[in-house]
Amino acid sequence: MTVHPFIEAEKQAGHSVKRACELMKVSRAAFYARRTSTPGPRARQDAELTEQITAVHSQSRGTYGAPRVHAVLKREGTTCGRRRIARLMRAAGLAGRHRRRRLRTTIPDPHAATRPDLILRDFRPNPATADTRWCGDITYISTQEGWLYLATVIDIASRRVVGWATADHLRTELVADALRSACRRRRPSGSVIFHSDRGCQYTSREFALLASELGIRLSVGRTGQCWDNALAESFFATLKNELIGAQPWPSRSAAHTAIFEWIEGWYNLHRLHSSLGYRSPADYEAALAA
Numbered sequence: 433m434t435v436h437p438f439i440e441a442e443k444q445a446g447h448s449v450k451r452a453c454e455l456m457k458v459s460r461a462a463f464y465a466r467r468t469s470t471p472g473p474r475a476r477q478d479a480e481l482t483e484q485i486t487a488v489h490s491q492s493r494g495t496y497g498a499p500r501v502h503a504v505l506k507r508e509g510t511t512c513g514r515r516r517i518a519r520l521m522r523a524a525g526l527a528g529r530h531r532r533r534r535l536r537t538t539i540p541d542p543h544a545a546t547r548p549d550l551i552l553r554d555f556r557p558n559p560a561t562a563d564t565r566w567c568g569d570i571t572y573i574s575t576q577e578g579w580l581y582l583a584t585v586i587d588i589a590s591r592r593v594v595g596w597a598t599a600d601h602l603r604t605e606l607v608a609d610a611l612r613s614a615c616r617r618r619r620p621s622g623s624v625i626f627h628s629d630r631g632c633q634y635t636s637r638e639f640a641l642l643a644s645e646l647g648i649r650l651s652v653g654r655t656g657q658c659w660d661n662a663l664a665e666s667f668f669a670t671l672k673n674e675l676i677g678a679q680p681w682p683s684r685s686a687a688h689t690a691i692f693e694w695i696e697g698w699y700n701l702h703r704l705h706s707s708l709g710y711r712s713p714a715d716y717e718a719a720l721a722a
Contacts, residue, residue, distance in 0.1 A: 485520055485521060495703075498521055500704050500706075503704055529673045549653055551567070551653075553660060563622075563624060566588065566627065567626070568634075569628060569667075570582065574676075575682065580687045581602055584668075585610050585611055587713075592714070595613035598684070598687075602633065627652070630654075634650070699713075700713050
């Protein structure tokens, strides 16, 4: 804070510092702090809090904004307001990453068999429905070798990615591999609903036969209604924003490795979800088990 030299001149002339500060609308505490170059308690607290914020932001791979940083600090015992964190982040040049619009990859099959929508846009996390309702979709990643396609299976109850697969093609085999992966890893004890859009991969006869073998009931949203599969769409928006970026990856292998590390090492285990009360899928599931 810069104190006007008028105040210093008034003091040296023997005039009232209090009156000079009132005229210049500057507090006496600020005047004396400026003279001694000693930061006040609030400034020292802000400096310490900025260090904590920077550490949390770095641990999040530069993706967390003020709400998630606030949640982490609160969990660690630091008491402060979200607005204060937002202010200090702006001052430190720190910002979270925001989602970008995603392009569609699945192509509807107008001749596919009609299937019901068993989810009806109910993507709320629910402890009672763990491994009973899954959803999935396909997205693409640009590499210097060409497109790499990613298919996912997400547990609606905990937001955990329970199965995924990559390939250099968009055949039904891709989504089938993701569903097999989910069943191997989770081994659901009862019937599971798998919800998707009406892409030809998901409405194919091959996929229907696999689902029947695995004890999976298929559910699909309406054509052209992205909100009918909002959770899967939201996951891909997060993936594109926090990992993929705008530049092509050097190879499909490099992109696959990065996706593996992001899903299995970060997203499932550590990334906080506002819908889960700012907990990670792993923490949420552990709380359910306890």
